[in-house]
Amino acid sequence: MNDRPIALITGGARGIGLAIARSLQATHDLIIGARSAESAAVACAELKSAAPFVADLTDEAALIRASEELPDLDVLIHSAGIWDNGAVAETTRSQWREIFDANVFAVADLTARTLPGLRRTRGQIVLINSGSGLASNAGNSMYCASKFALRAFADALREEERPNGVRVSSVHPGKVDTEMQRLIVRRAGGEYDPSKYLTAESVARAVRSVVDATEDATLEVVSVRPTEH
Numbered sequence: 001m002n003d004r005p006i007a008l009i010t011g012g013a014r015g016i017g018l019a020i021a022r023s024l025q026a027t028h029d030l031i032i033g034a035r036s037a038e039s040a041a042v043a044c045a046e047l048k049s050a051a052p053f054v055a056d057l058t059d060e061a062a063l064i065r066a067s068e069e070l071p072d073l074d075v076l077i078h079s080a081g082i083w084d085n086g087a088v089a090e091t092t093r094s095q096w097r098e099i100f101d102a103n104v105f106a107v108a109d110l111t112a113r114t115l116p117g118l119r120r121t122r123g124q125i126v127l128i129n130s131g132s133g134l135a136s137n138a139g140n141s142m143y144c145a146s147k148f149a150l151r152a153f154a155d156a157l158r159e160e161e162r163p164n165g166v167r168v169s170s171v172h173p174g175k176v177d178t179e180m181q182r183l184i185v186r187r188a189g190g191e192y193d194p195s196k197y198l199t200a201e202s203v204a205r206a207v208r209s210v211v212d213a214t215e216d217a218t219l220e221v222v223s224v225r226p227t228e229h
């Protein structure tokens with residue numbers, strides 16, 4: 001690591017998070033979040049100046065242990081997240097707990113633990129939300145509710161941190177060609193056609209604009225939709 005700004009990207013070893021890491025590597029030292037040391041190591045090996053941040057973020061003790069080692073961050077990008085579906089009538093409390101744990105509680109916890117450093121650097125927090133954080137639909141109550149909660153979290157955090165110079169941005173991609181979307185189509189029994197989706201690189205480009213905003217400006221809410229679908 002040298003004197004470049006430091007960005008931690010949760011979920012940075014694959015999908016949207018890895019695309020963001022690739023796009024930031026020219027200007028930032030990276031800390032790559034993943035659940036396994038192996039997948040973090042694979043991502044770090046292909047990236048310039050990257051270190052692993054290994055923790056299952058739903059495991060509070062693991063999150064605490066890993067975050068104690070962190071330097072002051074200039075950029076914190078929350079990309080880690082999970083999806084699940086099912087009509088409300090068929091969902092269970094443990095499914096609700098699992099999705100909120102990953103998509104909301106872990107985000108709040110890691111944010112709180114890194115905020116002192118982010119205040120010192122007058123840094124940025126970017127939350128990878130979803131179109132599902134702007135509009136809810138049948139069969140998706142768990143995922144949509146978690147992403148609505150994440151938006152509420154972002155809105156409150158933005159106002160709290162405004163006086164501290166910490167900028168908070170919420171990025172809302174539509175459907176993106178990653179493993180998550182393949183799982184969604186598999187579960188629906190459909191044919192997967194990657195051309196119907198945004199690429200992870202297109203989302204990363206939008207995140208790059210958020211990170212590149214001048215210090216007096218915050219791109220507060222960014223919706224990224226496929227042009228044709």
Ligand SMILES: NC(=O)c1ccc[n+]([C@@H]2O[C@H](COP(=O)([O-])OP(=O)(O)OC[C@H]3O[C@@H](n4cnc5c(N)ncnc54)[C@H](OP(=O)(O)O)[C@@H]3O)[C@@H](O)[C@H]2O)c1
Pocket residue numbers: 010011012013014015016017033034035036039055056057058078079080081082102128129130131172173174175176177178179180181
């Ligand atoms: N794909 C889409 O269509 C789409 C659209 C809108 C928003 N999003 C959002 O974009 C974000 C990234 O999704 P993606 O499409 O890149 O999905 P993905 O390919 O399934 O990747 C999910 C990422 O989240 C990490 N993760 C999941 N649970 C975790 C946990 N308990 N602890 C630590 N890391 C965990 C995974 O880490 P491991 O590498 O350790 O498995 C992985 O890097 C998510 O927040 C998702 O909700 C996705």
